[in-house]
Amino acid sequence: MIDIDSFIDKQLHCWTLAADNYRNLETVRQREIDADGAHFVLQFNPSRIRSTAAKISTADITKRPCFLCQHNRPQEQITIDWHSYDILVNPFPIFKKHLTIVSKTHENQTVLNYIDDMLRLAAEMPQMAIFFNGAKCGASAPDHRHFQAGNIDAWPLFDDFQRNSNLISSQNGLSIYETTGNFRKVYRIDIDNVNSADFVRAEILNLLEKYSRDESMFNLITTYISGIYSIYVIIRKAFRPTQYSAEGDAQILISPASAEVGGILITPREEDFLKISSSDIKNIFSQVCF
Numbered sequence: 001m002i003d004i005d006s007f008i009d010k011q012l013h014c015w016t017l018a019a020d021n022y023r024n025l026e027t028v029r030q031r032e033i034d035a036d037g038a039h040f041v042l043q044f045n046p047s048r049i050r051s052t053a054a055k056i057s058t059a060d061i062t063k064r065p066c067f068l069c070q071h072n073r074p075q076e077q078i079t080i081d082w083h084s085y086d087i088l089v090n091p092f093p094i095f096k097k098h099l100t101i102v103s104k105t106h107e108n109q110t111v112l113n114y115i116d117d118m119l120r121l122a123a124e125m126p127q128m129a130i131f132f133n134g135a136k137c138g139a140s141a142p143d144h145r146h147f148q149a150g151n152i153d154a155w156p157l158f159d160d161f162q163r164n165s166n167l168i169s170s171q172n173g174l175s176i177y178e179t180t181g182n183f184r185k186v187y188r189i190d191i192d193n194v195n196s197a198d199f200v201r202a203e204i205l206n207l208l209e210k211y212s213r214d215e216s217m218f219n220l221i222t223t224y225i226s227g228i229y230s231i232y233v234i235i236r237k238a239f240r241p242t243q244y245s246a247e248g249d250a251q252i253l254i255s256p257a258s259a260e261v262g263g264i265l266i267t268p269r270e271e272d273f274l275k276i277s278s279s280d281i282k283n284i285f286s287q288v289c290f
């Protein structure tokens with residue numbers, strides 16, 4: 001297993017920017033909201049504005065140096081060398097433990113050929129949920145393949161799913177569940193053996209086909225608990241809701257990615273943090289999820 005705690009401690013001792021941002025996270029304002037039986041935690045986090053408001057058009061991406069490539073990283077940033085990945089501390093955290101797991105090669109953000117890596121990472125750090133944002137729904141570096149990880153106890157989705165889901169199929173040592181009701185469709189694929197990664201890939205492809213999407217338009221969140229790998233699959237209808245680009249009072253700056261579909265809503269602006277209601281959340285998720 002990878003010793004995440006020592007790694008994060010070591011990094012925060014030698015990088016003031018990251019240490020300040022983790023310290024600020026301890027006192028970040030949070031607010032809880034329920035929407036159709038789903039539980040959300042709003043987090044007022046101004047340091048995330050660069051991510052929420054990230055310009056992700058191809059033109060914008062090609063103009064900037066890639067911040068995940070080794071030669072462009074801050075010199076304070078240390079790494080854990082893990083197979084073909086560098087594990088990094090995310091210096092702009094939304095989780096009290098927040099990692100970015102970056103391919104050593106600069107290549108486009110995809111996951112279907114790397115499901116086994118995601119499962120192995122989950123088993124290497126069972127205190128974390130490993131997540132993937134598709135290139136068109138939350139990845140702030142769609143040109144550089146990466147996963148992220150956030151401590152497993154922060155995600156409201158996992159308990160919600162337990163309460164509001166049904167088993168829809170079970171074969172080949174693989175079980176598939178789906179949420180009941182019409183709010184934020186989430187699937188979960190459970191396996192007990194990393195060698196079943198090919199079956200997981202096939203099931204994800206079935207789901208993408210069902211919703212006419214490709215792998216740029218989903219979020220995956222993987223946990224490893226008591227020997228079971230659980231892969232949550234959230235196929236996306238759209239990336240950002242209309243509120244994102246609305247003007248004046250109608251604007252809400254929320255840019256849904258894995259954390260948001262997992263129940264953690266990051267609001268970099270205080271006005272959004274204060275005003276968002278349960279019906280806004282229902283409206284936003286009806287636009288971005290199926």
Ligand SMILES: [Zn+2]
Pocket residue numbers: 066067068069105106107143144
């Ligand atoms: Zn890169």
